[in-house]
Amino acid sequence: MKYKLIIGLEIHLQLATASKMFCDCPNISLEEKPNINICSVCLGQPGALPILNEKALEMILKLGLALNGQIQRKFYFERKNYFYPDLPKGYQISQKKVPIIKNAEIDLGEKQVKIIEIHLEEDTGKIYHQDDGVNLDFNRAGVPLIEIVSAPEIETARQAKEYCEEIQAIARTLGISEANMEKGEMRCEVNVSLNSGERVEIKNLNSFRAVERSIEYEIKRQTKVLEEGGFVFLETRGWDEKNNKTISQRKKEESGDYRYFPEPDLPVFEIDDDLLKKIKKLLPELPSEKRKKLTNQYGFSQLYAKILSREDKILKFVEETMEILKSKMVEITEGDDVVDEEKMSKKVGDWIINKLFGMETTMSNKFYEKIKASDFADFMFLVLSRRIFSNQMAENILKKMYKTGETAEEVLNDESMQKTDDCDQIKKTVELVLENYPEVVVDYKKGKKSVIKYLLGQAMFATHGKVEPKKLEKMILKYLEE
Template identity: 40%
Template sequence: MKYDIIIGLEIHAELNTKSKMFCSCNNLSDKLEPNTAICPVCMGHPGTMPVANFEAIKWTILCGLALDCKINKYSKFDRKNYFYPDLPKGYQISQYDLPLCYKGKLEIDNNDIDITRIHLEEDTGKLIHTDDGSIIDFNRAGTPLMEMVTEPVIKSAQEAKKFCQRYQQILRYLNISSANMEKGEMRCEANISLQEKSSWQYLKDGVITAKKGKTLNPKVELKNLNSFKAIEKGIEYEIQEQSKRLDDGEKLEAETKGWDEKKQITVRQRRKESSADYRYFPEPDIPPLKISNELLNEIKQSLVELPQAKIKRFKKQYGFTEEMSEAVIYDKAVANWLEQVISELRAWIDASNDSWERQNKKLAKSAHNLLTTGLFQYLKKDKKTIGDIKITAENFAELITLHYQGKINSTTLYDILKEMYKNGGDPTDIMKEKGLEQIDNEEKLKDIILEIIKKHPKEAEDYKNGKEALLKFFIGQTMAKTKGKANPAKIQEILKEELNK
C-alpha cells in the first residue's frame, strides 16, 4: 500500500438512566408500545422547559475518567439545528465547544489511541420504513446519548474494530450503557482517508495538514456500521475503494457513505455538511454546568477495574496469556466468577499441606480451561449468561479438585460438569451416586486386567512375541470394562507388567 491510512471514530452510546435526558419520561421503554413514553418536553412543544438529567452528566464524566480524559470544570449545552422527521424540536440539544470531557486515551495493543472528546446529547426518535410509507416511534426521542470522538490516529480496520470492542466492554464495566450494537444502543461511524506517504503531518490536537506543495485527500464518513464485523469489513472495503480510485488518478470528494450489509459494499448517501450548517448556539433554557472537585471525587468512587487493567493483572497473577485473559474479561461477571472459583481453590490448597504459590498458576489455568472449553459451550448453545447458571463457584472449584487429585479422569470431569450444568449439585455427590470415581485401587485394577488377559490368550501370546501394537487392544478392553473410570497411565503400567510375565 503506497498510502497512509487515517481513521477516526465517532461512537454514540445510549445511556441506561431511568429517565430521559431532559424530561422525566421513562428512558427504558424498549418493550413499551410506540409513542407511550413521551411528553411535551421531549416532543418539543413550545413553552416547555428542559431540565438536564444529573445522572447522565455524572455517567458521562465517569466514562471520561475511565478514558483518562480531562474534565471541563465549566461546560454547557448547545443547540444543533437541522431538520429531520425523527427530530421533533427541529434541533438537537448537544454540546459544541465545551464538552464534558476532552483529551483522553485508550490503549489498544500497547498503543494509545487519543480521544478528542466525550459529550452528552439527546437521541432522536426512530423512523421505521414500511411498504405503506414511513412511521415513527418517539419513545427514543430524548434518550441520553453520549458521543465519543477519537483523534484520526487509527491505522487499520482491525485496530478500529478492537477499539470499538474495548469501548463496549468499558461501557458495560461501568454499567452505564448496554451498548448492544444490534439494538442500536451503540453506533459507530468511521472517518476514513488515504494520504500519500510523507505528504502530510499531524499538527497539535490531532489536526492533519498537508506538507508544503502537497494537498490532502478528503475523508469519507462511513455510517451504518452496526456490528463489529461490519466495522472491520466496511472500513476495509472503503480503504480498498479509495486506494483503487487514487491509483486511477481520480479526484475524491468528501462524502457520507453507508455500509450495505447485504451487498457487502459501501454506498454513497450524501455530500458531507460542514459544522457551520448546523448553526450551533448555546441552549438558552439550560444553565451552564459547573463541575466541582467534590462532585469529581464523588464520581471517582464509581470507577472499577477496567478491562485493560484486568488483562494485565490476570497475566501476572495467574500466568494467563493475552488471549486467555481476553477470553474471560469480555464480561465483568464472567471474570468475577472465575476469580471466585480461583479463590475457592486457594482456600482448598491453604487447608491442605500444599502452598498456593506453588499451585496457583496451575489451578487457575485448570479453572480457566474448564470454564472456556466446558461451561462456555453450554452457555453458547443455550444463549445464556454466567448469571443464569445453577453451578456455584464453590462446586465448580470442587470439581476441579476432584480431577486434580486423580479421583476422576478428564472424560468424567466433563460428564459431571454436564450434569451440574443441568441440575446443579455437589460434584462429589454426583461422582459417588453415579459410581464415576476413578478406579485407583491397584489390586482391583490388576484383577480386571488379569481376567482380560485370560480371555484373550492368543493376543497375549502375540504381544509377547513382539506384536507390540496389541497393547492398545488391551488398553481398550480395560477401558471398556472399567467404563473409562480407570487411570490410563496406570492401566498401561499394569498391562505391560502382566503381559511380559
Template identity: 40%
Template sequence: MPKYLPVIGMEIHAELNTKTKMFCACENGYRLHDHPNTNICPICMGHPGMLPVINRQALEWTILVGLALDCEIARVTKFDRKNYFYPDLPKGYQISQYDQPLTYNGKLKVGNREIGIIRIHLEEDTGKLTHASGGTLVDLSRAGTPLIELVTGPSIESAAEAKEFCQLYQRILRYLDVSEADMEKGQMRCEANVSMQESEKFAVENNDIRPLLDHKLNPKVELKNINSFKALEKAIEYEIKRQTKALENGEKLVQETRGWDEDKQCTFTQRVKETAADYRYFPEPDLPPLNIDEELIKNLRATLPELPQAKIERFVREYQFDLENAKILASDKHLAAYAEEVLSELSEWLTSLPETEGTKEEILTKEGKKLSKLVANWLINRLFKHLNDNDTSISEAKITPENFAELLTLVYTNKVNNLTAQQILEAMFESGQAPTAIMNEQNLGQIHDSSELEVIIEEIIGKNPKAVEDFKAGKEASLKFLVGKCMSAAKGKANPQVVNRILMEKLK
C-alpha cells in the first residue's frame, strides 16, 4: 500500500433551467441576451423592501434530483442568508440553505463503489463580473438564477473516480431535464477538495474523515474554476502528485484554494485560507420555513424517468447489448430512445421478410445478440461520424429510426454490402430519404444474378493468370486477391461470400 492516499470530496453547482428565476418573475435565461442587465427586476437587484417568492418548479426539481440520488427529503426546510460583500452580489447576501437543506444523505454508485452524498440544497446564483481595463463591469442578468449545490462525502479515491462521478451526475441532471449541465458553459461547476492522508492513520465514515489515534490530518486544497471534465481529472492528478511530493520531502502544506492553468498544465495558488470564512448565516426573515408533504414527494417520485444506470442494465438484459455499447448508447437519453426504436423497427422489418421466421418478440430473443451488435455498430461507428462531422445531434438528424432500421435490414439480409450501405447512409444523412429509394435510384443493390457475376469472375481469372497459378500451388492469399479484384470490378455491389464460392468452383 502506498504511504499516502488521496481523499477527495466534490462540491458541484448546477443551474436549473426553470422558466423564471429563483425568487422573482424574471425570465431565467441570461444566456439568451447579448446585452448585460436585461432580465432583472428590483427583487433580483436587491432593492430595499422587495420580497422574494420561492420558485415552486425549482423546489420540485431539487426534490426530483434528490430522489434520483437516493437522498432523504426534508419534511421541513428553510432558506438562510449567507452574508458576504462582493460587487456581484447586489443584496450583500445570497439566499441559500444552511442547516436544513432540502435533500440530504444520498448516494451514487460509481463502478462498484458507492459515493456518499451529504446534501443537495437550493440557492440563487450571483451576477457576473468582467474585469476590463479601467474598471470592473457588473452584469446582474445571472443574479437569482436557481442553483443546486451537491456536496459529497470525502469518499472519492482517485481523479478518474471524481471525473466519473461528475459525468454520471451530469447525465442524471440531463435525463431529468432540469439542467443542461454543460461545464464549458458554466451551467455545471465542479470543485474538488483534495488532500493526501497517511494510510492507516485516518478513516472515512459517515461522509466524514477523522484521524485515528492522535494523528493529525493533512490540510486539503480546494480546486476551483475548472471548466471541463478533462481539466478536473488533470487538476486532481496534479494535486495528488504535488502534495505527495511535498509530504515526502517534509514540506508543510497549507489549506488553500487553487486554480488550474490549462496552458502550463498545473495548479496554482489563488487564495490561502488563514481562518474559516464567517458568513454569519441566519434564517431568511422574508421566507417562512417550508413544509414538504408526503403527497408531493410521492407524486414527484412517480414522475422519475428510467435513470442512466437502470437503462444500461436493461439494455444488456433485454436486448443483449454488450456493456460498453450499452453505456455509450445510454449516455444520452435521446440516443438511447433512438437505438431502442431502431431495434423495434428492425425486428418489425424482419418479421415481414421471407427469410426470417417468428414474431417480433421471438426474433428479438433469438437474434438479439446479432441485431443489437448490428444496431450498435451502425449507430456508434457510422452514424456518430456523420453527426460529429456535421456538428449535429441525434435529435436533429434527418434519418428517422424507421429508415435507419430499413437500412440495417438491407445489410442484415445481404441486399447491400457494408461499403454500399455506407454510401446509402451518407445519402440518407443528406436528404432524409428512405434507403431503398436511394438504392434503386443510384442502382446500388447487390448483384444477385449469378450469371452476371460469373461473367465478371471469368474475366478476372483470365486477366490474372499468376494469381490463379499461385492459388493452385496452395497460396491462400491469392484467393483473397482475386476476390478483391472481382469486388472492385463489380463496383462493390457483389456479395463477397458468393464471389468466393463461385471463384472456388471455377478454380477447382
C-alpha cells in the first residue's frame, strides 16, 4: 500500500454495577418502559448532589491493574458542557485532564497495543425518533461508562477487530461488563486516516465484523479520494450495514469547545494502597495469560491457543491432556525421532477443534463432561504412537468414547473394533474395491503408479481401518501385478 494507515479506537463499556454512577437508580438501561429508573440526580435537577458509586471505581481500577496501567492516585471529575436533548443536565460528568488510568497495554499475542488512557464517565439518555415525534428515555442517563482510548498504532482492519474482541474477553473475565455490542454495552468508534489525509471517525458499529469491514471500506474510499487529487476531510461517518459502506454524517470542527471545568459537586478523590492491594489480590487470569500458557508451555500456535483458551473448562482439559502426554513424550516416536511438542500440540488441537467441537453439535453433553482429560490423553497417545493407525478408526473410537464414557482401551477391546487378521475377508474386500474402480486399475496398469494411494484409501474405508495399511497395500499390489 502506498499510504501509511493509522487506526485508533475509542471503546465505551457499560459497567455492570447494580446502580448508576452517581445515584441509587438501578443500572438497567434497556427497560421495557421508558423513564422508570430516574431520579433528581441523574436528571440533574437543581440542588441534587451526585455521590460516586465505589463499585464503578473498583471496576476501572481492576481494568487498569490488569492492563498494567499507571493509576492516578489523585483524580477528579470534570463537566463536559454541551447541549443535546438526550443530556438532561446540559453537561456530562467525565474526565479530561486526569483520567484515572494512563499508559496501559493490551497484549494481542503478535502485537502489543498501547492504551493512552482509560477514564470514567456517565452515559446519556436515548432519543427515539418515532411517528408521534421525538421521544426521550432517560433510563440510561447516568449509567457508568469506561472509555478506553488506544494509541493510533493499530495496523490493519483485522487487528482492530482482534483488539475489540480482546477488550470484550477481558471485560468479561474481569466481570466489569457484559460487553455485548448488539446491546450497546460495548461501543466502538474507529479513527482511520492515511498519512496524507485527515482523520475520519466511524460510528454506528454494532459488531466486530462491522469494525473490520468499515475500516476496509474506508481505506479504499480514502485511497481513491487521494489518488484522484482530492482531500480527505475531518468528519464523522456512519457505517451502513445494509449497503456495506460508510456515509458522511457531519463535518467536524476541531474538537468542539466543551468548556470543561472541574465538577464542583464532587471532591478530589484519593486512591489508597489498601484498595489497590485488595483489587490486585482478586484479579483473575487474563485471556492473554491463558493463551501464553498454551503457546509457551505446550507449543500451541497463536490461533489454536486463542480457540482453546476461550472457555476455562476446555483450557483445563487441554492443560491436563498435555501434561500427561509430555510425561510420555519419550515413548512417542515417529520413525527414529521422538515426536516434538509442537507436533504433539498441533495434533491435540486438531482433534479437539476439528473433531470434538464438531461431534459436540449432535451430543447433549459437552465433550469434557463425557471424556476425561486423562482418557483423551491416552487416546492421543495411541494415535501419536500409531497404535491406532487409521484416522477413520480413531474417529470411530473417539465417537464411542464420547457417547459411552469408555476409555480408548476399552473401546479398542470391543470386538467390533478389533484389528482383523481374517485373510479371506480382507481378500474379498480388496477384490470388491478393485471391481468398483476398474478405470483406476487401468490407470495403474498404464503406469500411473500413484493411484495405488486412492485404492488403498478406499480399501481402508471399506475395512473400517481395522486392517494395517501396509498389509492392505501389499495385498492390493499383489492383485494389480497379477
